[in-house]
Amino acid sequence: MEDILNPPRVRIRRRGADKHPLILKAARELVAQSGFREAQMTVIADAAGIAIGTLYRYFPSKTELMVEVVKSTAQREVDVVAGIAMRDGSACEKLGAAAWTFASRALRGRRLAHALVAEPVEPEVEAVRLTYHRALSRVFKTIIEQGVENHEFPTQNAAASADCIVGCLFEGLVAPLSNGAADASTSLSSHAASIITFCLRGVAGRMLTFPPMPAG
Template sequence: MSHATQSAQVTSARPQSLDKRATILSAARDLVARVGFRDAQMTGVAEAAGVALATLYRHFPSKAVLMVEVVATVSQREVDAAAGLAMGDGTAAERLAASSSLFASRALLGRKLAHALIAEPVEPEIEAARLKYRRKLARVFETIIEQGIRSKEFPVQDVQASAACIVGSLFEGLVGPLALDTLSTDAERQAQAKAIVGFCLRGVGSREE
């Protein structure tokens, strides 16, 4: 076999390997969204992805490794969505309201996945990945608050502390009740989300809700 032929075969195999990895990640995410991290088993992921268990372990040598990747992938998507609005047009208060409202609305749509990403008891490796998620989301809010202070929309304040409080309010005030089903109707969930966003805005010194 010529060197050129071998190179072509390797190049062809790489996209297939990447596609299979993406398929596995998608299947794992969907399974976590249904049953949470604890009950998402490797056999179930392999079945959902349509791959052999050995193939799954070749890409992800343990459940913890796979679930850390699920957290990283899904949380980055959520951070990117919030950042997109944070960097858009409007006043700092408007952008803070828009980005925090978007987070809340996405959590309402994916209640089980939101709970898994935030509150479900997990292994230390997964918890470390979730902490990175919290920090990334907090940095989005830090940017808006800093801009609001510079434009004099918000009073001078500890930006990191304020952003951390917003993340905590969104995570604990919304996702916790969602997971416990204490908010039983869509209207109650929407009202809770609106109340939390309003609290976050008041917390940084905005009069807008």
């Protein structure tokens, strides 16, 4: 008869250290080096220093892992730009600083940025990228609304203007981001500045200049 007061002890299998951050770091670094296509699961496992079976226990498919890479990386970029939107200062200053910070960070990490913007991907990954686009657009929308309220910008559809800024930044940077040359930082910065000047002129309805802002 089973002893109710002293039931048999259940052996608890203790898990080792969580490998999730390690896997994401290794995957993100590989995507930054060579894009989504070349970031294969076996290579990621080797880079993370884990067995391939361990990797598949955390992420049953490459698509699931790439979705997480895009989510974590995109959220970091959105947080940086949103931090600028929260600063004190005029809407003109913040709009220029936010756009310049996004562009300069993208140009510094061109391969990863190209993967986040334009590389052909599975539908699940593309859906996350579209969420990233919308999140950035909401940040710019907030700044534009402030500018309209403070009479810095003319009355306009802030959501549409914000979408146009994101579209200009993404589409205008696709070609430079896909260029593997690493010795053209000056011309790329000038190209990014031209895109941002165009965006500011469209929102403000007049020519605005902005000082190059340090990337966040």
